[in-house]
Amino acid sequence: MVDVREAITRAHHEEWARVIAALNRRFGDLDIAEEAAAEAFATAVERWPADGVPPNPGAWLTTTANRKAIDRIRRENKRDGKQREARMLYDDNPPEPVDAIEDERLRLIFTCCHPALAMQTRVALTLRMVAGLTVPQIARAFLVQETTMQRRITRAKAKIKAARIPYRVPSAQDLPARVSGVLAVLFLVFNEGYLATGHDTDPVRHDLTAEAIRLTRLVRALLPDDGEVAGLLALMLLTEARRAARVSMSGELVTLAEQDRGVWDAALIAEGHRLVRERLAAGMAPGRYQILAAINAVHTCARDVRDTDWSQVVANYDQLVRLDPSPIITLNRAIAVAELDGPEVALASVDRLEHDLAGYHAYHATRADLLRRLGRSQKSRAAYDKAIELAGNTAESAYLTRRRDQLG
Template sequence: MIEDVFRAQYGRAVSVLTRLLGDIDLAEEAVQDAFATAVLRWPVDGIPPAPAGWIITTARNRAIDRLRREAKGHEKQAQAALLHHEPEEQEVGDVPDDRLRLIFTCCHPSLALPAQVALTLKLLGGLTTAEIAKAFLVPEPTMAQRIVRAKGKIRAARIPYRVPRDADLPERLKAVLAVVYLIFNEGYLDRAELAEEAIRLGRVLAGLMPDEPEVWGLLALMLLVASRREARLRDGRIVLLQDQDRARWNADLVREGQDLVRRCLRWNRPGPYQLQAAINAVHSDPPADWHQVVALYDQLMAITPSPVVALHRAVALAETEGPERALLEVDALDLDRYHLFHAVRADLLQRLGKDPAAALEAALDRAEHPAERELLGERLRALRLAADQEDRADDDR
């Protein structure tokens, strides 16, 4: 239960405390202290009727106590927080949401884009440094240093926690969208509350910036991907798109996502999230037009070229020009640490009648999610079983 509350409410608690105290570090430490107290007290005292409110109140009081101890000059700030906090206080300013406000604050242009995204994921999503490092495909120590440096820069530069006005929103939008999408991706399989929070934030953003097609593109992308969530897992294993039971897709989310993609097309201002949403919209209307998917990936590569985009393009290319051409594209990519790179190679090798065992083993070695590991392990076991049966057949002959 405590873990569920942490997953669902950590970001909200940090956001509220940051607004009250004006100090991100103090807010985060206070929320962590509150959860540590909950671990000790809730098993004895029972779970409070409003767990989230208990966490915020306890964190606020811990922070105020610390401010009072550290310096008398801070006491006025602490008293102000104590006197003026109301759990359901009406939001003010251009960003009418504490959590979205925290995202915009962390996405200050004085911080590098990767640092903006990493810091917000840490504070808002309660993600571990290891989880964030995995999302960025970098080693955990590298990500830890990036987060520490970002928080240090906020302190040194005295970057305020404040509501950005209209003029500040566009320059921070790229990082904000990246954060929301990474939150969605982290929650898609295991943490439904994170995925739902990302979609909620996407809707708030769309209301805040209704003339930004990339905002609508991101919302469409999340809706279309979320529509397949119930069909994505079966018996603890990931089910590939072509094998999913489409009757288990959420038809309302599919319809809304497709409508938003059509809305984006009318703007004629393509961006990476709109293109990814369009690709998912093509897949939501079987049979997929693979030539159209390749064309969309070509546009995506022209706007935001990356090895991961090239890998997904190669998957589509295998359907239009064959696995041999696709394998040439894949083998040119520098993605050795990425498990999907090896999984795609294994699939292409198998389609070409070559031994995929080494590629599958490499994919399994790098995969972290249990469902992904189960899928890869099953493929490897089936491959080895087929090889054993073939060897026994040769012996019999």
Template sequence: MRALDGVFRREWGPAVAALARWSGDLGIAEDAVQEACAEALRSWPRDGVPDNPGGWLVAVARNRARDRLRRESIRPGKELAAVLNDESADAPVMHRVRDDELRMMFTCAHPALERLSQLALTLRLVSGLTVPEIARALLLSETAVGQRITRAKNKIRQANIPLRVPPPELLGERTPHVLSCIYSVFTEGYWSTAGPSAIRDELCDEGVRLAGELRALMPAELEAHALYALVLLHDSRRLTRIDAAGVLVPLEEQDRRRWDRGRIARGLDALRRAAGSAGPYLPQAVIAAAHATAPTWEQTDWVTICRAYDLLVRLTDSPVVRANRALAVGFRDGPEAGLAALDGVAHDPRLVRSNLVPTVRADLLRRSGRHREAVDWYRKAMELNGSEPGRVFLRRRIAECGG
């Protein structure tokens, strides 16, 4: 079942995007792909996974959507007939139009939708993230996320918002949303917030692919180069982030000889192309580059990293950025300085559902030798951590501190 779950997550976005392009309706596309996944759960264990699982899902989903269109006759006359009689795509090719998912992202970025609704809808439809996963990513309640997704889909339907990449003059205003969505996809794969696996390879791969597609679509967009650099530099370390048992390995303990030097080189090249960008992905890529190029943990350039965090705070005023900056300050100036910096953001209400603050505080306390206090904060972090590998790692830290 876990193997099939990985297939469904990998193929969900392309399938929904292909069905949305074919039917012109996001709701029909999502429902049809869900029904196709349910049919796969019944038939694949018996018959085996097909050679082209994505094509299989699209074919079955298209049949389900065609049946629904016939039953409901939701499209008037000629338009309905055109969709129902369109046999030209009956032999589905998953990436015939390479920007299907980007088309969906740009559709979800329509200015008629609220920003958080744009992001929630995109993460659901394009990436197949569940409502609880999206809620953790956006630091919102599951109820709020569900309501935002429903309202956004209704708005697209009622306003007849076209499912297409907008003309060039409108790309710029929607690009920040698309960049944010792509990075959220990659982040959920690289730092999985829940479930049995610390890393979800299919989401990492999808984030890198989409970042590359967007850069190719918009070669003059500096932030697209910066995002591509960021995901490549992070992804270069993916294989060393867990050990053979699936346990998280912290950055300072990773085997740097196993980092993907090809990805690091491509990431650094993209970083150079991003020079001059005024957005948030360039300083993040600088931080990732500082880690990727440090010969050893002890030689990490924390001065450059903290400088990049300072810029990122000015650009975003994000509590997540402030908490991560506090940890970097702890490495540059000592744990007590890091704890003082963390106190400035620890009570931000936007972090109430996140385990970030207790995890950072526990780590700084451990490094300062205050092990008993660290144990208490590691336990608080465990209460807020939905990832089993994350909890295993925290239990290891508790044991190291004598808890």
């Protein structure tokens, strides 16, 4: 028997971008495209449990979204020409030329990552419009309030309309100017799959990580000499290689130190290491993704956590901090410093991040672990409590709860 919830989730992932792209081509309005798609999926949630999953969910969603768009245009009666455009939905016109990018989802990502928008804005808008991430998921990725993120996305749409930013597929010459935004989108999509947000979702979403890797491979084929594209692909592969060991049979997150390295995917690790070596051999100054990939290469080279070259990890983080002195990078560096110089030194660095990361669960989880190692059980317990309160994933909450309950 088909699991209706699973079918809707799968359809949302596979069809969201395609439906929006089709509607936007016909209507030329991002708001109409997004809202009609959202209404179609909401209708699916209502009707599929009772009526059953249709034989072709994608076609059902597209047809439903088309009708929702037409209904909205008729209600609002914004433009005389819209009625004619709506009737075109049922024409058998050939699809538009694929230009430089053949994959439809990737085309839409490059199209949304317009350089006229600020980087964070274009990334947030693309995550919502193309990747289908929810506003809470995007807000969590950017460490901001949901209302703040919703306003940011709304302003981006308004700017596109007011400035009449052309919503067109970029040419091959346009790709280098847009690739940084595209990589940021793919990185955040991968992260959402790596540790999914929400207590009612699977803790690890392979559909998202696999799609992010697939699209990054396509970007690499388009821009084979871009070091950051290769770096991001290596980072994803080395992270995905550990997926089978990340969640226990009981549904609890398994940390890197506790993972069974025998179940790591050797083929993905080998490919990731090869990409890292290629970038090192190129002799070019590495970017953010290349350094992160190098850090992961160090971790996946060690057969046991005790064999990890922590001095090399810290050295890579030192280089990364110079490029990206963000609080999260500083937090991750402190975790490595704890292994090299001890928890007391690391805790001093972590405590300086309280103002920036007070709402970030990993900050409190890191403090809790460092305090535990220093024997400060009462303060550790309080930090674990805060981390559990903020954690957005059932597997992570289970792990943190167990660690808290083990305190003396």
